Structure formats: structure tokens, C-alpha cells
Amino acid sequence: MRLVNTLIFALLIVTSFGHAQTTVSGKVLNHKNKPVSGAVLYLDSTATNVITNKSGGYSLIVPDSIKNIKVHSKKLGWLSSAYAKESTMDFMYLDTAPADQSLTPPNGLNPDKDKTTVSFRTIYDMMRGRIAGVVVQQDNTIIVRGINSIRNNSEPLFIVDGNFVQSIDFVVPNEVKSITVLKDAEASIYGSRGASGVIVIKLKK
Known part of the structure; x- marks a missing residue:
């Protein structure tokens, strides 16, 4: 019985770590440091229901298994950044270089x-x-x-x-x-x- 209980406890620990997640927040800005509203956040290649607000801000729950967080704006296109378990991530679009x-x-x-x-x-x-x-x-x-x-x-x-x-x-x-x-x-x-x-x-x- 003790062995069974130990195995169940270990399984619960593994399961909890497998579902670990972090709340990531930040802002999406354009090349003039102005907020980009209405941009959609993606976890790897999957769209979320999270979009940036009028201040360009967002808050997103990110599972530890995610490798990249992406942003898509209809006007400005895509941005992508590797996810390294940080709790704050800001995105900035670059101006088209002259x-x-x-x-x-x-x-x-x-x-x-x-x-x-x-x-x-x-x-x-x-x-x-x-x-x-x-x-x-x-x-x-x-x-x-x-x-x-x-x-x-x-x-x-x-x-x-x-x-x-x-x-x-x-x-x-x-x-x-x-x-x-x-x-x-x-x-x-x-x-x-x-x-x-x-x-x-x-x-x-």
C-alpha cells in the first residue's frame, strides 16, 4: 500500500509540473513607441482569444510547453519571440528602413x-x-x-x-x-x- 501511495504521489507531482503555466503580460508597440491595439496573441501557431487593448497591453496564460509567443496585427503583420518562461514580454514593430x-x-x-x-x-x-x-x-x-x-x-x-x-x-x-x-x-x-x-x-x- 505504501508503494502504491508513493507512486500516486509521484504521478501527481509529474502531472502538476506537466501543466505548469505562467501569466505573461506586456505591450505591443509600433516603431514610434505608440501602442498597437487589436493585435492577436498566438501560442506557437495557435491563436488565442487575447487581443491587445487601447494601450497595446495584454495578459496571457502561457503553458511551459510553449516555445514561441507571436503577435499578429492586420495592419503591421507578424512578430515572434522565443518564450523563455519570463513573465513580461514586450513586442515592437520595426519601421520600414529607408x-x-x-x-x-x-x-x-x-x-x-x-x-x-x-x-x-x-x-x-x-x-x-x-x-x-x-x-x-x-x-x-x-x-x-x-x-x-x-x-x-x-x-x-x-x-x-x-x-x-x-x-x-x-x-x-x-x-x-x-x-x-x-x-x-x-x-x-x-x-x-x-x-x-x-x-x-x-x-x-
Whole structure:
């Protein structure tokens, strides 16, 4: 009987952990730091009944099994961010960068003007040694130099076509339209997530 009770107790613990969840709240903002109302929140690829209010705010119950939280606005499109069990997550849409933001070194790359782009096997090879102040190590870890942050040994924030991504492994070099590097004041709009710099990648349509 004692063994049976122990097994039941263990099963209850496992079950409770399997259904662990967190209440996540935050705001959705546009590139002018203005609230985006009426945006729908998604858990991975499943729509919820939660939409942002007039202040751009939301509150969402998120199971621990969820990998990504996404936002969809009819006017502004999609945003996605990896879920790391945090209780606060803010989303910000990027403005469409003007033509002069697609910079060549030292601020970034414009592969449309670089005929050697197709010779690079990975996005890391493409960036390595070609953007001043950006170090791509042998293990493909990226560090933005010259930023005023105690976290300057951490990887930068990656944004691909307006979406926050954990990794840029999936980016194909010959599909890249431009790479722009932001740091310090330019990256401050992303808060602590941009403390180690921001790398903005735009893909060809």
C-alpha cells in the first residue's frame, strides 16, 4: 500500500509540473513607441482569444510547453519571440528602413552591391571580417564590439524581417538584402534585450 501511495504521489507531482503555466503580460508597440491595439496573441501557431487593448497591453496564460509567443496585427503583420518562461514580454514593430539604412561597412552590408555573396556557405561566413566592430568567432558566436554595456560579451539581439529570432542559422546568404548593426543609443529602443547590440537582417522578397 505504501508503494502504491508513493507512486500516486509521484504521478501527481509529474502531472502538476506537466501543466505548469505562467501569466505573461506586456505591450505591443509600433516603431514610434505608440501602442498597437487589436493585435492577436498566438501560442506557437495557435491563436488565442487575447487581443491587445487601447494601450497595446495584454495578459496571457502561457503553458511551459510553449516555445514561441507571436503577435499578429492586420495592419503591421507578424512578430515572434522565443518564450523563455519570463513573465513580461514586450513586442515592437520595426519601421520600414529607408534606402540609406542599407549600409555598407562599417555599419552593415548591402549584398545587392556585392557580387561575391553567393560564394558564402553560411550567414556567418558572409559576416565574418566584413563588418567593422562585429566579431564572428569560429563557433559562429557573434559579438558587437564598442558598446557601452557590461554584457558586451553576450550575443546581440537578432531581428530578421521584423521578427525577433534566437538564431540566424536558417538565413541563406544569397537571400539577404541588407544587414544593419545597431548599438548603444540606436539599440536602446529594445531595452535590455538590445544591450549587447542589435543585428537587423532584411531578406529579399
